[in-house]
Amino acid sequence: MKLSRFLRSIPSLTVTCLALSGIACSQQQPAPTSVRPGVQLIELKAPDASVLSSRKGSYSFNVPAGDWTDTGVTVTLGDQLDFSATGTVTVSDGHSSTPDGNARGWKDLVRQFQLNSANSGALIGRVTNGDASIPFPIGASKQIEITTSGKLYLNVNLSSDLTGDGSYTVKMKLSKSPTTATETTAINLASSLSPDLFANIPRRVQDQQGNPGDMVNFAIIGTQDQVQKAFTGAGWTTVDKTTQDAIVHGLIATLSHEAYTEMPMSILYLFGRPQDFSYARADPIAVAAIRHHLRVWKSTETIDGKPLWVGSATHDSGFEKDQRNGNVTHHIDPNIDEERDFIEQSFAAAGAITGAAYVTPSNPLKTALTATGGSFHSDGRIVVLALR
Known part of the structure; x- marks a missing residue:
C-alpha cells in the first residue's frame, strides 16, 4: 500500500x-x-501505556565506569527525576572520583569526554542511547525535569583514553513534575x-x-x-x-x-x-x-x-x-x-x-x-x- x-x-x-x-x-x-x-x-x-503504568516510584542502579548503563526505565515528557549517588571510581590517570567528579585539568583540554561541560568522572545521564541525544550532568544530587521520551541511560563521564575501576550507586525517585507547562x-x-x-x-x-x-x-x-x-x-x-x-x-x-x-x-x-x-x-x-x-x-x-x-x-x-x-x-x-x-x-x-x-x-x-x-x-x- x-x-x-x-x-x-x-x-x-x-x-x-x-x-x-x-x-x-x-x-x-x-x-x-x-x-x-x-x-x-x-x-x-x-510510549506503551502498560510500560508507563508499571513504573515504580523509586529505583536503585549500579553504574560502573565504561559503557552506558541501560536502566530499563522509560521516561517521558513531564517526568521529574530526583537523583542521589554515592561511591568511588578510580580513574586511570591516578585520580579517584566521586559522583560529582573532579575539576578538569590542563590534560583534559585534549580529551573528548562523553559530556565536555561536566567534570571528569562525574555521574551523567541521557534519554535514549543515540548519538543525537545530548547527555546531562547529574553528580551526587540532581533534580531533572524530562522534556522528551525514551529509555534512561547513566554513565561515568570519562574520555576514550581514560578508563575507570569501580561504580556509583544511584538512587532515583520518579514523579510527575508540578511545573510542567500546558502543551x-x-x-x-x-x-x-x-x-x-x-x-x-x-x-x-x-x-x-x-x-x-x-x-x-x-x-x-x-x-x-x-x-x-x-x-x-x-x-x-x-x-x-x-x-x-x-x-x-x-x-x-x-x-x-x-x-x-x-x-x-x-x-x-x-x-x-x-x-x-x-x-x-x-x-x-x-x-x-x-x-x-x-x-x-x-x-x-x-x-x-x-x-x-x-x-x-x-x-x-x-x-x-x-x-x-x-x-x-x-x-x-x-x-x-x-x-x-x-x-x-x-x-x-x-x-x-x-x-x-x-x-x-x-x-x-x-x-x-x-x-x-x-x-x-x-x-x-x-x-x-x-x-x-
Missing part, C-alpha cells in the same frame, strides 16, 4: 516525534482526510504543508561570488526565540563569526579549562544576504576537521502566523582541495540526507518539536557540486520541524 493511501486510512496521526530518533511521542493531533502529494508526515507511536496546540502539518511552500525558496545557497553551493535541506517553524532555544537545547552551539573572535574565545576557554567547539564557518548567501545564524555540534580538538554544522535564514513565508526558517546542513568529514583557488577546504559527507536527518533526531531527542514532516519540492535537487567542487547527493526532500 502506498504511504499516501495508508495515511488517509488512519483517523489520527501522532506527529510529535521522529521515526529515526527512537524518541516516543507526547501529543497527538488529528489528521485531515488526506495528506497533500509531496508531504510525508514523520510518525512514531507514543499548546500543535501546528497541523498535514494541512499546513505543501510543495508550494518552497516555490519561492532557492534550492541552493551561494558563496560571495554567486557560485551555487550547499542544498537547502531543512526548515523550521517558530519564532526567533523558539529557534535559538531549540538549537541550544539540542546541543548545538553558535559559532564565532570571525577569526579574531575565535582567538579570544579559544584563549578564554583554555584558561578556564573548557573545551572550545565554536570554530567559525564561512559566510554563505540566501535571499541575497548572509546567514542569520550559524550552528555546529562537534567534539573539541576534532572540531577543526569534523563537525555537524548548518546555516539558517529567515524566509518571508509563515505557517499559522509563525515564521518559516530555512537552512543548509552538511557534515564536515575532513579536508580537500578547493577547486576555486587550490587552497585547502573542508570535505563534506556527500550523503547530506544523513545530516538533514541528524537535525531532526537531535531536536526530537531534546523534546524541542511538536511535529515533523518531509516535503518534496516541485523541483527537487538530487545531485550537484558544492561551490568548492565537492559533490553531494540527496533524495531531494526537505525536512520541516514545528517547534514546541
Whole structure:
C-alpha cells in the first residue's frame, strides 16, 4: 500500500516525534482526510501505556565506569527525576572520583569526554542511547525535569583514553513534575504543508561570488526565540563569526579549562544576504576537521502566523582541495540526507518539536557540486520541524 493511501486510512496521526530518533511521542493531533502529494508526515507511536503504568516510584542502579548503563526505565515528557549517588571510581590517570567528579585539568583540554561541560568522572545521564541525544550532568544530587521520551541511560563521564575501576550507586525517585507547562496546540502539518511552500525558496545557497553551493535541506517553524532555544537545547552551539573572535574565545576557554567547539564557518548567501545564524555540534580538538554544522535564514513565508526558517546542513568529514583557488577546504559527507536527518533526531531527542514532516519540492535537487567542487547527493526532500 502506498504511504499516501495508508495515511488517509488512519483517523489520527501522532506527529510529535521522529521515526529515526527512537524518541516516543507526547501529543497527538488529528489528521485531515488526506495528506497533500509531496508531504510525508514523520510518525512514531507514543510510549506503551502498560510500560508507563508499571513504573515504580523509586529505583536503585549500579553504574560502573565504561559503557552506558541501560536502566530499563522509560521516561517521558513531564517526568521529574530526583537523583542521589554515592561511591568511588578510580580513574586511570591516578585520580579517584566521586559522583560529582573532579575539576578538569590542563590534560583534559585534549580529551573528548562523553559530556565536555561536566567534570571528569562525574555521574551523567541521557534519554535514549543515540548519538543525537545530548547527555546531562547529574553528580551526587540532581533534580531533572524530562522534556522528551525514551529509555534512561547513566554513565561515568570519562574520555576514550581514560578508563575507570569501580561504580556509583544511584538512587532515583520518579514523579510527575508540578511545573510542567500546558502543551499548546500543535501546528497541523498535514494541512499546513505543501510543495508550494518552497516555490519561492532557492534550492541552493551561494558563496560571495554567486557560485551555487550547499542544498537547502531543512526548515523550521517558530519564532526567533523558539529557534535559538531549540538549537541550544539540542546541543548545538553558535559559532564565532570571525577569526579574531575565535582567538579570544579559544584563549578564554583554555584558561578556564573548557573545551572550545565554536570554530567559525564561512559566510554563505540566501535571499541575497548572509546567514542569520550559524550552528555546529562537534567534539573539541576534532572540531577543526569534523563537525555537524548548518546555516539558517529567515524566509518571508509563515505557517499559522509563525515564521518559516530555512537552512543548509552538511557534515564536515575532513579536508580537500578547493577547486576555486587550490587552497585547502573542508570535505563534506556527500550523503547530506544523513545530516538533514541528524537535525531532526537531535531536536526530537531534546523534546524541542511538536511535529515533523518531509516535503518534496516541485523541483527537487538530487545531485550537484558544492561551490568548492565537492559533490553531494540527496533524495531531494526537505525536512520541516514545528517547534514546541
